[in-house]
Amino acid sequence: MTQKLPFAPQSLLAQGSPCQQQHDINDKQALIPPVYNSTTYLRDEDNQYRSGRVYSRADNPTYRAPEELIMALENAADARIFSSGMAAATAIFLALKPGDAVIAPTVMYWALRNWLRTFGQDFGLKVRFIDTHIDGAVEQALAQQPAQLVWLETPGNPLWNVSDIQAIAESCRRHGAMLAVDSTVATPLLTKPLELGADLVMHSATKYLNGHSDVISGALACRDNNAFWQRIVALRAQNGCVPGPNDAAQLLRGMRTLHLRVRESCESALWLAEQLQQHPQVKEVLYPGLPSFAGYHVACRQMQGGFGGMLSIRLQGGAEQAIATAAKTQLWKRATSLGGVESLIEHRASIEGAGSPVPDDLLRLSVGIECKKDLLRDLEQAFG
Numbered sequence: 001m002t003q004k005l006p007f008a009p010q011s012l013l014a015q016g017s018p019c020q021q022q023h024d025i026n027d028k029q030a031l032i033p034p035v036y037n038s039t040t041y042l043r044d045e046d047n048q049y050r051s052g053r054v055y056s057r058a059d060n061p062t063y064r065a066p067e068e069l070i071m072a073l074e075n076a077a078d079a080r081i082f083s084s085g086m087a088a089a090t091a092i093f094l095a096l097k098p099g100d101a102v103i104a105p106t107v108m109y110w111a112l113r114n115w116l117r118t119f120g121q122d123f124g125l126k127v128r129f130i131d132t133h134i135d136g137a138v139e140q141a142l143a144q145q146p147a148q149l150v151w152l153e154t155p156g157n158p159l160w161n162v163s164d165i166q167a168i169a170e171s172c173r174r175h176g177a178m179l180a181v182d183s184t185v186a187t188p189l190l191t192k193p194l195e196l197g198a199d200l201v202m203h204s205a206t207k208y209l210n211g212h213s214d215v216i217s218g219a220l221a222c223r224d225n226n227a228f229w230q231r232i233v234a235l236r237a238q239n240g241c242v243p244g245p246n247d248a249a250q251l252l253r254g255m256r257t258l259h260l261r262v263r264e265s266c267e268s269a270l271w272l273a274e275q276l277q278q279h280p281q282v283k284e285v286l287y288p289g290l291p292s293f294a295g296y297h298v299a300c301r302q303m304q305g306g307f308g309g310m311l312s313i314r315l316q317g318g319a320e321q322a323i324a325t326a327a328k329t330q331l332w333k334r335a336t337s338l339g340g341v342e343s344l345i346e347h348r349a350s351i352e353g354a355g356s357p358v359p360d361d362l363l364r365l366s367v368g369i370e371c372k373k374d375l376l377r378d379l380e381q382a383f384g
Contacts, residue, residue, distance in 0.1 A: 010259040012072050033065045035249045058237035062245040066252040067219075070209075073188035074201055076221035078229060080236055081248060085184065085204025086111060087241035088218030090119075092149070092180050092200060094239075095231045098124025101147040105132040107161055108153040109182065109204075110352040133161035133295055138168045142175040152198075153182040154191070155299075157338075158312050158348045158364040159357075160286050162295030165302055169197025178228065184208065184339070185310050189262050190303045194223040207339030208309075210254035211261050217243050217251050261341060261369060265309025268372040272365070273311050275376055280316070281383040283361065287311040309367040310338055312348070319360035321384070323347050326363060328382035331374055338366035343375055 041053040053059045063081055070079040082088040089112050093102065104116060106129045116127045130141050132152055141147070150172050154163040165181060172179040180200040181193035187208045193201040203209055205217035222229040236242060243251070266289075273287035288299035289307030299307055315321045325345075326334050332345040344366040349358045367375065 012069060013256055013258050033062070033249070033252070035245050036060055036062045037245050056245070057240050057242055060242070060245050060248070062248045063242070066205075066248055066255060069252065069255055070188070070203070070219050070221055074192060074194055074221040076194055076201070077223060077225040078233075079219060079221040080233060081205065081243055081251065082218035082220065082236060083241045083243050084216045085202070085206055085218035086115070088202050088204070088220045089182065090115060091220065091232050091235050091239075091241065092151075092202065093120055093125060094123070095228060095235055096125060096148055099126070100124075100149065101126040101128070101145065102149045102151060103128050103130060103132070103138060103141055103147045103177075104151040105153055105156050105161070105163070106130060107156045107159050107357050108151075109157050109184075110356065112182075131161075132156075132163045132168065133298075135164070135167075138163075139171040139174075142171055142177060146175060147177050149178045149180060151180050151182070152193075153184075154302075155185045155288050155295075155308055155310065157185065157310070158286075158362065160185075160288055160293075160295075160308075160310060160312065162288050162299045162302075164298045165191070165193050165196040165198055172199075173197070185308050186303060187258065187262050187308075189259060190266075190306055190308060194221065196302060199223050200229075205251055207337065208262060209258060209339075210251050211258065211340055212254050213337060213340040213342065215243075215247050215250045215254065217247055262306065262309065264369045265367050266306030268369075268375065269309045269311050269365075269367040270307060271372050272367060272376060272379075276311075276313055276379070279380070279383070281321070282313050283316050284314040285311060286313070286362075310365070311367070312362050312364050314359055314361045315363065315383070317361070319347075319349070322361050322363050323350070324384060325379070325382045328384065329378050330382075331370060331378040332365070332382075338364075340366070341369050343368035343370055 039056045067079040102125050130137050152163045169179050178199045181198045182202045183193050184204045184207050201221050203219045205219045270289045273285050273290055276282050277285040326347050329345055332343050335344050346364045348364045349360040
């Protein structure tokens, strides 16, 4: 692993990239790195590529500023950005070999779960879904049948189950499995999976890293720049799952305010969770920061500085009341996504469809940066 840099996360974010001076920037005085829209690069007169750049799909210099920032925040050996969170996540699975075994959570991002159940298995992966947040579940599963990769999502969307990264990493080492963690909800500011023993960490950069609902992107970072990581890097280039240069620049701009947005969302989400668990219309609040939540103690160990801006509520009136509530909100916006400056509300079971483990009385809430009291009042008037 690389050594920790002697800067606070907010200092790294504010300047955009800790290694900005290494970029081949034409104007060395530019505060903001330029955007390179060129798709190709000139050869030298002797037919060489001494610049190290051949074609933009593999090595557009605009990518490197956000990648270096992610490396610094995750204390990673290397990082790469992708065209979407799904592109980043599936790159890990496609870097495996047909016949390899994978363990993944029962409750996780539905699109990736569906990909594993369909395209992943068609590719030849042997996928087992287990409750990774239960103590000892991964250890038991690995002891019963070896796996090449364990995939965690913590907190897990949309029930926000918390898996113990450090304990599971130790199990993976004992049984020769790699560990990859989707840390989208925690962000690098709250949890650092690589420091807890994970081999790879993934972010849907569309969410908190960008934070403004105007860029689709994903990111991967590694603890060791090893052969498997180089396979992922090659796969990214050959499959072409890279963002456009303007999206990369927009991602970097969004990350400059990551620490401010995450802090505000965490504080508001915790306050809303505490208020809503006392509301007579609410049957249950799912949020890692509540002492009553099953994963609270693990969250306290591995989430530093907050418990995230995501929570879910289950309503006494079931699916009918949940759908009606989402329809009546005014400040909360009815849209699918999370991690933006605007607060979003969604009846999650409607999105995931048949076979979803999500209760039909559940509303998923992505807390933005609006006034928390206004957000509470809006929910209360919508409960009916």
